[in-house]
Amino acid sequence: MKYHNTFSQLDPRLYHRQPPTPLDSPTPVHFNQNLAKKIGWSEDDDLMQNWVDIIGGAYVPKGFCPLAMAYAGHQFGQWAGQLGDGRGLLLAQVIDNTGKLQDLHLKGSGLTPYSRMGDGRAVLRSSIREYLGGHALTQLGIASSSALGIVTSKTPVQRETIESGAALIRVADCHIRLGHIEWIASFAPDLLKPFTDYMIATYFPDCLSADHPVLAFLEKVVKNTARLIADWQLIGFAHGVMNTDNLSITGSTLDFGPFGFMERFNPAWINNHSDFTGRYAYQNQPAIGHWNLNVWLPHFMRLSGISRQGLGEALAHYEPVFMQRYQTGLCDKIGLPHDEDSLGVGFDWLTLLQDCRLDYTNSFRALLALIAPDDFTFEAQLLETLNQEIENQGDKARQSWQNWQSRYQALWQKLPQEEVINRLTANNPVYILRNDMAQRAIIEAEKGDFNEVARLFELLSQPFKVQDIATNLDITPPNHDAPPLSISCSS
Structure with missing residues (x-):
């Protein structure tokens, strides 16, 4: 090495x-x-x-x-x-x-x-x-x-x-956290400038040529954090413990504790059983990312030439970067270009998932069977399950689903079919790490059998491809009446 x-x-x-x-x-x-x-x-x-x-x-x-x-x-x-x-x-x-x-x-x-x-x-x-x-x-x-x-x-x-x-x-790529600067500010403030210089030179060397390297660096941290959390939201990932000591300056996911991947769609899902107030619920992650940056940035006012206005301008990039990334990603997930009509259909799709408590990953993947059912037999099975679940919830759910399909069809039929299919397949995985999948691997491992760990590792290596090594349990969400699963911080 x-x-x-x-x-x-x-x-x-x-x-x-x-x-x-x-x-x-x-x-x-x-x-x-x-x-x-x-x-x-x-x-x-x-x-x-x-x-x-x-x-x-x-x-x-x-x-x-x-x-x-x-x-x-x-x-x-x-x-x-x-x-x-x-x-x-x-x-x-x-x-x-x-x-x-x-x-x-x-x-x-x-x-x-x-x-x-x-x-x-x-x-x-x-x-x-x-x-x-x-x-x-x-x-x-x-x-x-x-x-x-x-x-x-x-x-x-x-x-x-x-x-x-x-x-x-x-x-x-980095283990420096927002909390490193918080420690320096409290216990070794004389290190703020040399440590900031180190972070810029090591992880953001392109900022060295900026008119104000420190502000350019801070802006990059803000933007990277916004993009990361948008990506989490799009895939249905909840970190569970978004403390400032668990966020990297490079915008890379760090410190896996009571994390989870969304199954039945519930924006208010709390996956950490120690989070009694829901501070780190899935739907709160974007706001918490902004909060963390807001308490982190003022420490840099100790540096020469850094004003509150400059920090405010750096932080102001967070919301537009997040929204651009998330909205474009949501349109990609339904196979459509980013525009107002696509966004409306995308957000209504999320509402339908929430109202009917449908599986997040399976439902997005099932859209392929609406576009080309003969070419996507696996996805057709997912769509059949989705149809049945909606049917079981009565006339209102059924009508909402039919209305949504009509609006969606009117948009995707204006585009080349291959373009829609490519977007759908590239942005919607077949497999995520469901809680039951991880738990089954853990149970076997605690008995001394690590074969399920190896199988899941291989399965998750190609999450966008239907695989022979998969089982029905790998795509099965919890029952409708199952309570939301939360994970212990104990590790």
Whole structure:
């Protein structure tokens, strides 16, 4: 690998150097061969032969420089003070085969000075969810961390019960969070300028030629965050814990906790069972992204030449960038160009999904069977199920569905059929990581069988393609009368 450990050269107040604490008898669960190739890991025999011990914390290869990052943050809207890598270590930074900087971060590495009341460990169930969740988003084309590999062990970890300790190496383009600046502002304000210079030079070098590099950098962070959250909304992804310490400056999904992919469409869905007020409900994510940036940006007023007006102008980009990305994406998802008529039909489609509690992913994919039923037999089955569910809800739902189809047909028939089909297939996956899919893999893994983890990893590698390895359970939403599923923060 081409090591480029620049964070470890920064002021030592920003981190604590330490090796990982080894897990007891680490056992391989799964390894991401394609990611290993991308970052150059697969080209090193030492890394390939010892990957289980590396992730298990027993072996630190030459070139690694493990450290725990210090940062702070607002959690559920309240200032939480100093936080930091309480169970993770930045192992190394490398240049991948595209010339891009990547962080290798070990999660479940043991206690650090920032562990607070935690034990520094991760458990198998949450590690599997992050491993598959990051892979799913990445293959859907959404900016996200992914994971190189995952191991389990005989190390007991106390959560609600005694569980198996596990670990994974997360690979992301950046692990600097909004919370890093919050920490600097509170505990080391003299570092604000050099750290800002580092962020610009390392992650946004094109801003160096701008008239005001810092403002150009802040504008990019704002826009990247807006685009990421628009992408989440379009695919039906809910992060669950959008604290400022969980958002990356590069606009890449980071820190998978109680995340989930939307099944039956409910904009008010709360997927974190600790979110008692619904702050991080699916429909609130765009507003929370803006809120987080709004509390982050004022710290830069300490820098020369940064005014409140300049920060306001940077933040003002958030809403139009989000709306452009989301509205264009919604039109793409129904196979139509971005215009007023398409938007009206798109938003009415979402209303129909919500009123009838239809499955978000299946319903969008089923539209292909309205356009070319003879060419999309799988999607025709999805459409048949959709029709039956609407039929079961009575005359009002049936009439709304018929009216919508008429309006939709009037628009798509004006376009070349191939154009509509290409938009639909490119923007609507067949497979997402449904909660029951992840849970089945976890149950088998806890018995020592990792075949379902491997199958789901392969399935999610091509989410837009109908695959033979899929089962009906991979496309089956919860029953209509099933309560909304929320996930524990315990991990």
